[in-house]
Amino acid sequence: MATLLSDFPETVTPTPDEAILAQESSRRLARFIATNRKKPLQLRIHPEDAPEETVAIPESAFRLLNDILTQMAKGNAVTLIPVHAELTTQQAADILNVSRPFLVDQLEKNVIPYRKVGTHRRILFKDLMEYKQAMDRNRLKALDELAAQAQELDMGY
Numbered sequence: 001m002a003t004l005l006s007d008f009p010e011t012v013t014p015t016p017d018e019a020i021l022a023q024e025s026s027r028r029l030a031r032f033i034a035t036n037r038k039k040p041l042q043l044r045i046h047p048e049d050a051p052e053e054t055v056a057i058p059e060s061a062f063r064l065l066n067d068i069l070t071q072m073a074k075g076n077a078v079t080l081i082p083v084h085a086e087l088t089t090q091q092a093a094d095i096l097n098v099s100r101p102f103l104v105d106q107l108e109k110n111v112i113p114y115r116k117v118g119t120h121r122r123i124l125f126k127d128l129m130e131y132k133q134a135m136d137r138n139r140l141k142a143l144d145e146l147a148a149q150a151q152e153l154d155m156g157y
Contacts, residue, residue: 013077023073029066033059083126092123096132106131 016020032041041062046052087095092112093103104121107114113127132146150156 004128011077011079014070014072014075016075019035019073019075023067024071026066029062029069031067039045081125083124083129085123085125086122087128089121089123092128 010049023119038065039143040056040058043055043057044052045055061151068078068080089103089107095101096103107123111133112123114121114123116122
């Protein structure tokens with residue numbers, strides 16, 4: 001069964017107080033991650049009016065948590081999207097910061113894989129990110145070529 005992006009929690013935008021707490025938490029967590037590479041870490045949870053519990057969490061999950069905290073510390077909104085999530089054309093266009101008609105054109109040209117559900121197109125987040133990374137690489141390559149040409153022509157760049 002397909003998993004739509006709307007099936008996942010909404011974007012979290014940190015308050016200023018949460019950003020400060022996230023910054024401190026991120027710093028402290030980073031120290032543990034650096035010294036415990038590839039080993040599961042234990043997290044002790046002590047809720048008010050409840051017994052303390054210890055939970056083993058994979059190191060990779062702690063790295064992800066640290067990345068989330070780092071972004072929250074910067075005041076950035078955060079959304080966690082599984083790679084198998086399916087996006088609508090509008091959601092995909094929003095992620096790429098392009099118009100929906102442009103995205104649909106890319107789909108119809110088979111530049112980005114998609115499937116149809118009735119009359120609606122669905123794009124896997126994984127496929128959208130592969131397209132975005134390819135476009136980013138192409139842009140950087142073009143910029144490098146322009147910079148090299150500018151150097152060859154002694155344009156002062």
